[in-house]
Amino acid sequence: MPLLDDLLGVLLRGLSGVLSPRTIRNLRSELRSSVLAKIGIVLIVVVLLMATFAPLVAPWNPTSQNTSEAREPPLGFSRVENQTTQQTVDGEVQIINEQVQVNATAAHPLGTDGLGRDMLSRVIYGARTSLLVGLLGTMLAMVIGVPVGLVSGYYKGRVDDTLMRIADVSLAFPSLVLAIALVGLFGQASVPVPDPFVTFGVAEVIRGAMSLPGGLTYPTGMPETFTLPGTVIVVVGVVNWVWFARVARGEALGVREEEYVKAAKSIGGSDGFIIRRHVLPNSLTPILVLGTIQVAAIVLLESALSFLGFSGTTLSWGFDIAQGRQYQTTAWWIAAMPGLAIVFTVIGINLVGDWLRDALDPGIEGEGGGV
Amino acid sequence: MASFGRFLAKRVLQGLVVIFGVITVLFLLRYITPGSPVDFIAPLDASQATRERIADSLGLNEPLYVQYADYVVSLLQGDMGYSYRSGTAVRPRVFAKLPATLELAVVATFVAIAISIPLGVVSATRRHTVPDYVATLFSLLGISTPNFWLGVMLVVVLAVQFGFFPTSSRPVGLLDALGNLVVIAGPERGWALPLRVDPFLSDMQNWLLHIVLPAITLGTYFTALITRLTRSGMLDQLGRGYVRAARAKGLPETLVRYRHALRNTLIPVITVVGLQLGTLIGGAVITEAVFDWPGLGSLVIDAINNRDWPLIQGCLVVIGAGFVIVNIVVDALYAKLNPQVMD
Numbered sequence: 001m002p003l004l005d006d007l008l009g010v011l012l013r014g015l016s017g018v019l020s021p022r023t024i025r026n027l028r029s030e031l032r033s034s035v036l037a038k039i040g041i042v043l044i045v046v047v048l049l050m051a052t053f054a055p056l057v058a059p060w061n062p063t064s065q066n067t068s069e070a071r072e073p074p075l076g077f078s079r080v081e082n083q084t085t086q087q088t089v090d091g092e093v094q095i096i097n098e099q100v101q102v103n104a105t106a107a108h109p110l111g112t113d114g115l116g117r118d119m120l121s122r123v124i125y126g127a128r129t130s131l132l133v134g135l136l137g138t139m140l141a142m143v144i145g146v147p148v149g150l151v152s153g154y155y156k157g158r159v160d161d162t163l164m165r166i167a168d169v170s171l172a173f174p175s176l177v178l179a180i181a182l183v184g185l186f187g188q189a190s191v192p193v194p195d196p197f198v199t200f201g202v203a204e205v206i207r208g209a210m211s212l213p214g215g216l217t218y219p220t221g222m223p224e225t226f227t228l229p230g231t232v233i234v235v236v237g238v239v240n241w242v243w244f245a246r247v248a249r250g251e252a253l254g255v256r257e258e259e260y261v262k263a264a265k266s267i268g269g270s271d272g273f274i275i276r277r278h279v280l281p282n283s284l285t286p287i288l289v290l291g292t293i294q295v296a297a298i299v300l301l302e303s304a305l306s307f308l309g310f311s312g313t314t315l316s317w318g319f320d321i322a323q324g325r326q327y328q329t330t331a332w333w334i335a336a337m338p339g340l341a342i343v344f345t346v347i348g349i350n351l352v353g354d355w356l357r358d359a360l361d362p363g364i365e366g367e368g369g370g371v
Numbered sequence: 372m373a374s375f376g377r378f379l380a381k382r383v384l385q386g387l388v389v390i391f392g393v394i395t396v397l398f399l400l401r402y403i404t405p406g407s408p409v410d411f412i413a414p415l416d417a418s419q420a421t422r423e424r425i426a427d428s429l430g431l432n433e434p435l436y437v438q439y440a441d442y443v444v445s446l447l448q449g450d451m452g453y454s455y456r457s458g459t460a461v462r463p464r465v466f467a468k469l470p471a472t473l474e475l476a477v478v479a480t481f482v483a484i485a486i487s488i489p490l491g492v493v494s495a496t497r498r499h500t501v502p503d504y505v506a507t508l509f510s511l512l513g514i515s516t517p518n519f520w521l522g523v524m525l526v527v528v529l530a531v532q533f534g535f536f537p538t539s540s541r542p543v544g545l546l547d548a549l550g551n552l553v554v555i556a557g558p559e560r561g562w563a564l565p566l567r568v569d570p571f572l573s574d575m576q577n578w579l580l581h582i583v584l585p586a587i588t589l590g591t592y593f594t595a596l597i598t599r600l601t602r603s604g605m606l607d608q609l610g611r612g613y614v615r616a617a618r619a620k621g622l623p624e625t626l627v628r629y630r631h632a633l634r635n636t637l638i639p640v641i642t643v644v645g646l647q648l649g650t651l652i653g654g655a656v657i658t659e660a661v662f663d664w665p666g667l668g669s670l671v672i673d674a675i676n677n678r679d680w681p682l683i684q685g686c687l688v689v690i691g692a693g694f695v696i697v698n699i700v701v702d703a704l705y706a707k708l709n710p711q712v713m714d
Binding site (some may be wrong): 037043107114165166168169171172173174175180181185186187296300303304307308318321324325328329332335337338339342343345347350 | 387388389390391393396400404405413454511512514515517518519520523524526527531548563599646648649651652656657660670671675676680683687691695
């Protein structure tokens with residue numbers, strides 16, 4: 001895929017302020033030899049585009065219900081339903097029990113849920129929730145964990161002992177359990193964010209110009225706001241800081257012994273300056289690799305929270321899987337489709353994480369909890 | 372040996388500090404979360420005087436440090452307080468739920484280790500063959516699949532469609548099932564083979580049938596994770612100088628692989644397994660929710676939904692202490708395999 005290679009080249013050159021030329025060379029050569037890394041990048045790009053342009057690519061409004069189209073199977077499948085109808089024949093009421101086959105329609109390629117909402121549209125909008133929580137949560141975890149870890153590793157001694165015992169306490173609570181407790185106890189606050197594509201009318205124009213398979217027009221009227229699960233983002237960040245602290249500490253412990261740090265100290269550089277100017281930049285690679293893995297872990301954590309009903313939004317893959325459980329005997333796809341979306345997203349992130357790890361060799365095998 | 376004892380003593384001491392921290396965090400959490408416990412106990416139309424009396428009886432009007440001291444002292448005496456909801460003592464409730472969670476976690480862990488380490492070794496020693504590709508694909512899928520979804524799908528396919536397994540619940544515990552064996556083949560009947568096998572078999576079968584799907588659900592992530600770690604660790608070790616030296620002096624390949632390389636591979640694997648134990652417990656919580664498995668996870672979710680603080684604290688203290696204890700065991704194992712860490 002030369003195009004992908006070129007695009008990435010541009011992107012990586014853009015990062016040259018942060019990454020050294022050697023790092024970029026390693027990344028590129030590892031990418032050239034790894035098919036899996038390319039698959040991972042493609043998966044992530046697809047999910048990112050889906051999430052960003054959800055109001056443009058989703059065929060239907062993900063929240064609009066239509067009970068007459070409830071539980072339609074996905075393309076390639078069908079479902080048998082017992083139907084009872086009443087008919088008046090010669091003035092006599094007859095009750096007819098019959099089995100009706102419900103077929104898939106092109107309008108709902110992934111089927112519909114129990115309330116007749118389009119699964120494909122829900123999967124597309126669900127990507128927004130997952131990625132937003134994943135990215136913002138990871139950033140928050142990084143902002144809390146990295147300074148703690150750097151200070152801990154740089155000062156060593158008593159500071160380090162104290163901070164690392166705090167980290168141990170934090171590790172003693174499984175992140176899912178702690179997250180459930182925090183969301184459950186602090187409430188499930190969420191923030192409605194206006195959807196820019198809908199607010200500025202872009203969605204209306206573009207959707208009006210497209211058509212659906214089967215001669216249907218693309219319906220307009222997409223959700224005007226997007227629900228950002230605020231508590232969940234804060235909680236997943238707070239719960240996962242410890243992994244960043246551990247990795248940053250490990251790096252700082254090594255960097256503090258380097259000659260350039262000693263030199264900076266000898267010419268009177270303050271500790272704060274040395275940490276910012278020397279320790280942080282030289283610890284960045286493993287932190288970035290961990291950041292990638294953490295996005296995957298937090299996407300999984302968010303879906304688990306939504307599945308258990310501790311979220312602030314009803315447009316989430318985990319939430320839909322929980323809904324689908326009610327229909328596990330009649331409509332398996334309601335639970336299956338959002339789960340597949342999670343699997344593809346997380347595989348994509350993990351493949352990219354493997355690529356970064358193989359190329360940069362940060363030595364952080366096994367850091368960062370899953371679900 | 373003396374140094375191992377010292378190492379262990381140090382770890383136990385650190386563990387105690389952590390457990391103390393856990394207790395403190397749980398105490399503080401209760402005071403920073405919105406809402407007074409009185410709101411959840413008092414009837415909606417309770418008068419101010421009644422509310423005051425309830426607050427008094429809970430000790431809520433004491434200064435914070437007195438409440439903290441009371442809490443710590445009663446915990447040390449094994450008293451976890453009484454549920455706000457039902458008024459029953461917390462400790463017996465928590466410990467009554469513990470066996471179900473332990474069964475699930477232990478079965479999942481053993482199955483995970485039994486599958487993943489051989490799989491990782493085969494994958495590494497037969498690199499770029501079909502078994503290696505299968506193992507790699509499986510482990511990638513395993514670490515990327517949310518376990519609750521895997522559980523739901525297993526139920527849909529294996530329980531609902533094919534009826535191989537029950538969809539949920541745990542009608543009989545392992546200890547009860549095993550207890551029946553002792554009753555049937557106990558000392559009074561001699562320890563010979565039981566004449567009436569049925570009750571034991573049906574209980575054991577029942578237990579086994581019910582735990583298969585939850586154990587797969589919980590264990591898959593770990594199986595996948597350990598397979599990955601074993602594979603990459605083994606590949607790393609097999610390329611080292613000492614392996615070449617061992618081969619060069621004519622040691623059989625099996626000995627080189629299993630005695631030398633695998634042993635060194637297991638060191639980082641054990642570290643990661645220890646670090647990921649929290650994930651295992653978290654996974655157990657959600658697995659219990661999927662399968663109506665009556666363990667600590669179901670209890671803690673109920674407690675949180677009811678804001679039943681004594682119960683929440685009781686569950687989390689036990690979970691935190693369990694994590695710390697297992698970690699000390701893991702560290703001790705680690706020190707046995709790699710004595711360098713004891714310095």
